[in-house]
Amino acid sequence: MSKWLRILIGLGIAGIVCGAFLWFFGVQAFSIWETRRAARKEPAVWTTPVQLLDLSVSQAQGKKLFYFGYVFEVPWDDIDQERTKVIGTDKAIIAFRSGNVISFWSGPPNELTSNLQGDGKIDQKSLRQLLGDEAVQSDYAFKKAILNTTPAKFSLLTPRRLAIQQGMFFIMKATMLLPSAESGVFSLSTNEFKGFQYGHPQSPPKHLSVELFKSDGHVDILFGQKLNGSTAISQADVNRVVQSIHKVSAKEIGFDDPGWPK
Secondary structure, three states, X not given: OXXXXXXXXXXXXXXXXXXXXXXXXXXXXXXXXXXXXXXXXXXXXHOOOEEOOOOOOOOOOOEEEEEOOEEEEEOOOOEOOOOOEEEOOOEEEEEEOOOOEEEEEEEOOOHHHHHHHOOOOOOHHHHHHHXXXXXXXXXXXXXXXXXXXXXXHOOOOXXXXXXXXXXXXXXXXXXXXXXXXXXXXXXXXXXXXXXXXEOOOOOOOOEEEEEEEEOOEEEEEEEEOOOOOOOOOOHHHHHHHHHHOEEOXXXXXXXXXXXXXX
16 A cells, blocks of 8 residues: 555545544534633633622611612612613613712513514524523523533533533623623522622622512612722622512502602
8 A cells, every 4th residue: 555545544534533523523612612712801701600698788777769660778868869860761870979879770571582582583482492491481590591601511522402502601691791790690589589699899899780580570780889989889788779679569659750769
């Protein structure tokens, strides 16, 4: 057998081996490479939710606020009425004379999965096949699946379909995570809500945010702390807002426009 023939046979075998590897493990290998590459640029993607351990609640004199059918308490009474405003039908910016700010958004139920369906362009069955039965049960379950996906989830032995599904979750996670998540992502719950807190007050981040989900809607709360301001936002302060929030009707509130503070 000539030297060139042996080389051609060797190259042919190598090509067959590489082709077989790509056929059986190509998706998984690409997922491993891509997630590790993304993690080097954005280390926060390694973060997964852990249970919030500090459940203390501020007892400071505060104020009760009503927005978009929700009521909650803030542990400060220095609201700056001139800078506090409602934007549209679902967002309020509550400013305090200390320089701190709370932004409050309300949204409809299952907003995340509805957006993925593209106003009916993808039916529920197809979405289940794409994301898995558990993830499409609710926006909370969907966000939980996203946040629990890290590069460690991917290996060559991961089934191809699961690798594709987890790859989608990972891309969403890398896109959605706020910078404050680098200091931690925390699972939390109240009598009405389940959700996540992004960031830890003692870091302290410039912003700290909370997402809360329930069957008939969800809210997002962004806590903005003034740099070197007079009032530092503590975990007990955040808990006061989160634990006090609940949904009420306009009739229960006692006036017609729940968009403005009482």
